[in-house]
Every structure is written in C-alpha cells, then in structure tokens.
Amino acid sequence: MGSASNAELAPLLRKLESIATLSDPAREAVAALPMTVRVVEARHDLARDKDRPTHCCVVLTGWACRCKLLDEGRRQILSFHVPGDIPDLQSLHLKVLDHSLGTVTQCRVGFLPHEALRELSVRFPDAASALWRDTLIDASIFREWMTGIGRRTAHGRIAHIICEMYLKLHAVGLAENDRCPWPVTQTDIGDALGLSNVHVNRVLGDLRAQGLIGPRERDLVILDWDALRALGEFDETYLHMERKAAA
Amino acid sequence: MGSASNAELAPLLRKLESIATLSDPAREAVAALPMTVRVVEARHDLARDKDRPTHCCVVLTGWACRCKLLDEGRRQILSFHVPGDIPDLQSLHLKVLDHSLGTVTQCRVGFLPHEALRELSVRFPDAASALWRDTLIDASIFREWMTGIGRRTAHGRIAHIICEMYLKLHAVGLAENDRCPWPVTQTDIGDALGLSNVHVNRVLGDLRAQGLIGPRERDLVILDWDALRALGEFDETYLHMERKAAA
DNA sequence: CGCTTCTTTGAGCAGCATCAATACTGGTGG
DNA sequence: CCACCAGTATTGATGCTGCTCAAAGAAGCG
Structure with missing residues (x-):
C-alpha cells in the first residue's frame, strides 16, 4: 500500500x-x-x-x-x-x-x-x-462492441479492436509510430469479440499475410491503417475524445 | 406541441x-x-x-x-x-x-x-x-446484450430478451399476469440480437412448440418463466431495480 | 531445461445465414 | 363487404462462417 x-x-x-x-x-x-x-x-x-x-x-x-x-x-x-x-x-x-x-x-x-x-x-x-x-x-x-459482435465479420471485428486499442493507448501516451503494447492472448481477443481462440488465430494470420499488421512480437505493429479502418468500418467518433493525444 | x-x-x-x-x-x-x-x-x-x-x-x-x-x-x-x-x-x-x-x-x-x-x-x-x-x-x-450476442445461443438470446422486456414493462406498470405488449417485428429482434429474421422466426416457433410462450397474438404471453430464465441464463441483477414495480 | 501457457495447424461439422417462395394480417378504398 | 396492398410471418433448400476436437510447435519463465 x-x-x-x-x-x-x-x-x-x-x-x-x-x-x-x-x-x-x-x-x-x-x-x-x-x-x-x-x-x-x-x-x-x-x-x-x-x-x-x-x-x-x-x-x-x-x-x-x-x-x-x-x-x-x-x-x-x-x-x-x-x-x-x-x-x-x-x-x-x-x-x-x-x-x-x-x-x-x-x-x-x-x-x-x-x-x-x-x-x-x-x-x-x-x-x-x-x-x-x-x-x-x-x-x-x-455499443460499438455490441455492433461489431452482432453484425461484423470476424475479420472486421479484429481489425476494429486493433484500431480502438491503438487510439486508446495513444491518447494516454502509450502508443507511437503505429506500434503499441499487445499483452492479450488470442483467447482474450476471442472472448472479447465472441469468437473462438482458434478462429482469432486464423484471422490474425490472414491480416499478417495481407500486410495489415506486422509479424508476431511483443508489440503490435500496424502496417496499413487505411485497410484496417475499412475492414473494421472503424469511425472513432464513438470514442468521444476531446484532444488527439497527451504525449 | x-x-x-x-x-x-x-x-x-x-x-x-x-x-x-x-x-x-x-x-x-x-x-x-x-x-x-x-x-x-x-x-x-x-x-x-x-x-x-x-x-x-x-x-x-x-x-x-x-x-x-x-x-x-x-x-x-x-x-x-x-x-x-x-x-x-x-x-x-x-x-x-x-x-x-x-x-x-x-x-x-x-x-x-x-x-x-x-x-x-x-x-x-x-x-x-x-x-x-x-x-x-x-x-x-x-453489457448484458453484448454477453448474449457474443456467447449465448439464438434460443438463449431470445429467451433472455423476453424476460428483460417483460420486467422493464412491469416496472412501469405496462405488463401484468405474464402478458405484455410486443410491437416489434422478428426482423427487429434479429437486429437486436445479431440474428437473421428467418432464424428468429424458427426459434420463436420452437419456444411456442415447447410451451414456453403463447401463440402469436398482439401481446406476448409467457407460459413458463422458469424455462425461459434457465434457457436465457437470465439474472435480473443487471437491471439494478430498486423496487419491484410501480403498478 | 523442463514446465506451463500460448500459438499454430488440420479435419470435420453445426448453427445460423442467405435466397426464394408462399401464406397471413391489418388497413384501405371502392 | 370485399378486393387489394404492404408489411410481416412462415417454410424449404443450400451452403458458408466459424466452432469443436485434437495434436504439435513456440515461447516465456523459474
């Protein structure tokens, strides 16, 4: 204490x-x-x-x-x-x-x-x-997660959460240069998005193969913002941020 | 006005x-x-x-x-x-x-x-x-809806929303005797629960056939609360009601 | 270096979507 | 009073998305 x-x-x-x-x-x-x-x-x-x-x-x-x-x-x-x-x-x-x-x-x-x-x-x-x-x-x-789980494909959901977490971390100075910490397991992602861990694994593999995100390492690297945003139909309005970042 | x-x-x-x-x-x-x-x-x-x-x-x-x-x-x-x-x-x-x-x-x-x-x-x-x-x-x-969409079966989701709407209506005096208004289409239910209208129709048919809810009419009639609660894993804590009903 | 946790891959299958057609229902106007 | 119409419900056929089960690599950690 x-x-x-x-x-x-x-x-x-x-x-x-x-x-x-x-x-x-x-x-x-x-x-x-x-x-x-x-x-x-x-x-x-x-x-x-x-x-x-x-x-x-x-x-x-x-x-x-x-x-x-x-x-x-x-x-x-x-x-x-x-x-x-x-x-x-x-x-x-x-x-x-x-x-x-x-x-x-x-x-x-x-x-x-x-x-x-x-x-x-x-x-x-x-x-x-x-x-x-x-x-x-x-x-x-x-509401945004509900929408994703209810009406987006597995690829869309995963692209979306990647965009979201990057922005949340960036807002508090913990993400820079399209790179951010990613300490969650694929089972965690699945349980967040209503998917099985196996399917999360396959979709992440796809996103890597298509060059949207970097290979597996400690940090997550975003290689193609536009493609991720499009795939996840990501629109950050729902985060209601006042300013872009604190860092 | x-x-x-x-x-x-x-x-x-x-x-x-x-x-x-x-x-x-x-x-x-x-x-x-x-x-x-x-x-x-x-x-x-x-x-x-x-x-x-x-x-x-x-x-x-x-x-x-x-x-x-x-x-x-x-x-x-x-x-x-x-x-x-x-x-x-x-x-x-x-x-x-x-x-x-x-x-x-x-x-x-x-x-x-x-x-x-x-x-x-x-x-x-x-x-x-x-x-x-x-x-x-x-x-x-x-949060409860997200959980349903992410992790419950179609039958569970539909049972759950029936329990929820009945209680919400009952709290403001608009439902009594296991009967409540039900003005939504099956497409509405599907869009709320992440299902297709066709599948909602089939599941409602099942629930009727199994005697959990009454036949189609203007109002929805609940015939078997216990079965609906069990099927939807319904626990009303999340509604955070102070008193049971106003009527 | 051995254990545990996590990731990756394969095979088979089920739940639910999609497409399409048919009945029903309440409301409208002739 | 009835025919019509739009919206909704119902049913069938087909197949995709993503699940389950299972097993084999990787990776972090003490």
Whole structure:
C-alpha cells in the first residue's frame, strides 16, 4: 500500500483531460484524492460479480479487463482497460457489481474511496461531469462492441479492436509510430469479440499475410491503417475524445 | 406541441422512482421540468447519428429504439425503450450522437432542453445521481446484450430478451399476469440480437412448440418463466431495480 | 531445461445465414 | 363487404462462417 500523491495520479489526470476539460480547482481536487496503491499480479481479480465495492479502481500501469462468466466456462470480456481508466466507476451509483474486474497483465492499481469521489462530485460540478462523461464513453464503447459482435465479420471485428486499442493507448501516451503494447492472448481477443481462440488465430494470420499488421512480437505493429479502418468500418467518433493525444 | 405538466411527466417520474429514490424537492423539480410533447409516427427518426442534440427525448407512450447502421443495410439495434425512458440522456455530456434514435410504434415523446437538465443536476444532486444512475443502468444492459450476442445461443438470446422486456414493462406498470405488449417485428429482434429474421422466426416457433410462450397474438404471453430464465441464463441483477414495480 | 501457457495447424461439422417462395394480417378504398 | 396492398410471418433448400476436437510447435519463465 502506498499513499496519495500527484505523481501516482498522473495517469488518471491525463485520461480525464483527454476526454474533458477541467477547471484548475477541479484538477487540483482530483490530484488531491486519497488513493492507496497496490501491485496486482496478472490474471487476478480486482472485484467480483455481486460484490458491493466501497472503492473504485484506477489502472496506473498495465492492462485490466471486465468480464462476465457463463455456464460451461464461457466468458464474455466486456472491455479492456489501460492506464488512466477507472473500470468500475459505475459502482459509485450501482451498488452491486454485475460483472467481474481483473488484471490482464501485472498492474499498479489505485483505490479511490467512493466517499471521496462523491464529495468531489458535489463540490466540483465539472469534475462530476468529467466522471459522468467517462462512464458515458464507456457505454458508447459497449455499443460499438455490441455492433461489431452482432453484425461484423470476424475479420472486421479484429481489425476494429486493433484500431480502438491503438487510439486508446495513444491518447494516454502509450502508443507511437503505429506500434503499441499487445499483452492479450488470442483467447482474450476471442472472448472479447465472441469468437473462438482458434478462429482469432486464423484471422490474425490472414491480416499478417495481407500486410495489415506486422509479424508476431511483443508489440503490435500496424502496417496499413487505411485497410484496417475499412475492414473494421472503424469511425472513432464513438470514442468521444476531446484532444488527439497527451504525449 | 404541448407544454409541461405533471401529468405528462408521470412516466418519467415513475421510471426514475423505479431505479432511485428522490427527495421531495428533487421530485418536484423533475415534475416542473419544461417539456414539449409531440406525437411521432411509427418508424420515424427522433435523432440521427452525428447529430448534436440540444434536447433529450422522454418516451411517454409507445416503444422506441436506438440503432447503428452499417454498410449494405446491416443494422444493430442497441436498445429498446418504453415509457419513462430517456434514450438519449447521454447526449447531455456527449455532444455528438454515435447512433440513431427512432420510434418502433407511434409514440408520444417529450423533449427536455439540455439546459434545464443541467440546471436540475447542479441544484439537486440526488436528481443528478438518479440521472447518472439511469445512464449507468443503460450501460449495464449493453453489457448484458453484448454477453448474449457474443456467447449465448439464438434460443438463449431470445429467451433472455423476453424476460428483460417483460420486467422493464412491469416496472412501469405496462405488463401484468405474464402478458405484455410486443410491437416489434422478428426482423427487429434479429437486429437486436445479431440474428437473421428467418432464424428468429424458427426459434420463436420452437419456444411456442415447447410451451414456453403463447401463440402469436398482439401481446406476448409467457407460459413458463422458469424455462425461459434457465434457457436465457437470465439474472435480473443487471437491471439494478430498486423496487419491484410501480403498478 | 523442463514446465506451463500460448500459438499454430488440420479435419470435420453445426448453427445460423442467405435466397426464394408462399401464406397471413391489418388497413384501405371502392 | 370485399378486393387489394404492404408489411410481416412462415417454410424449404443450400451452403458458408466459424466452432469443436485434437495434436504439435513456440515461447516465456523459474
């Protein structure tokens, strides 16, 4: 456990300022939020379905994801989260969690007491708006994923999520030069997109063979933006970004 | 066009009180919101993708839906809306619409100026919480639909949406005795669940043959709740209702 | 270097899409 | 009152997309 500090909260501030404009007092109030920090190993739960959390989590480093578990091991990943995200901000107003939250990679995670966030919201309406807006963008991404899963081909879905994750990472300074971290397994991608891991593998193979993305390595390399955008019918409006990037 | 009145706003109040608790002053402030009312015919747009609305819509009677349109006539319906719902509440904080909103049946629709809602939010924090909460439940339903489309069979998805719509209608007093209005076409259901209209027809036929729902008529009749719940793995937690029904 | 996790590849198949034709239903006007 | 019409529901035939099962490479890690 650590204690609150401006440095620790930098990812959150950068994220909020990539989607909204904060007044100086609001920014300072966010930076002064009490936060405890923990390092959580990869593939561990941060909160479970049916929990009644008293804190919200901020991802400071690493990737997290939210998911629902069904019968017979079926899993639906609902979202991926990168530094600056507050994946369970909705728990501020929905007492019971309707899904689980866990790490994908090892993460540094900050815990913000609901009480402090509620007080922030009442005292700084523009901070409240920024947080509300964050949850609305979250919902907008759900709509886009739903559309992909319901009505796009496997190739389109995968092209689309590549575009999305690159832009999300770029907005917080973690992607540059058409290259970004890609710590998720093909099974993760499948569970996010409603596909089997085997089929994800084959489609990624196709995209590589067609020169849209680079060969397998630690980072994902995007070789042909136009083709990916076209294949995934990608239109970034739904990300509702205020500015292009923070880096 | 009409003008604001308590009677017109009753569906909105009933909906908000089914998901949150309002203080007396907040309830009165909601009832005093300025609203213009229009009757909109079935299958007409209320707002379009890329619009920058200055009002939010409240459904007063009838059903509405939100959808995204893709190439080659593909369509994804994102949600269905019944009286009391504010389908585009997110436009209060997201300037550009990322999808369209239209009527399913003929509707009476109320239009609430963003300005009035923003003022309400600042003056009555518990009204703001209720509205924020409403958008969070919206998002929760998106997560559930995403899970269904991604990981449930066609039979499960259809069973699930039947359970969901019945409960939503029941919460605002529009469903009783395992019977509820069902004004959507099989193509609508398909576009909501990522299925073809033909397959929806076959699955509905199965559900009827197995005695889970009644024969085709104006209303949908639920004959076997337990079987539908099991088939759709339906767990209403995600609807985050505060009380069982208003009727 | 041995273990586990992840990726890759092959073979066979099932769920659901597509195309196409036929019935039904409610609403309309003569 | 009935014929007509548009939209919707139903049914059949066919085949593609993506699933399942299975096994063999790669890669990271202690």
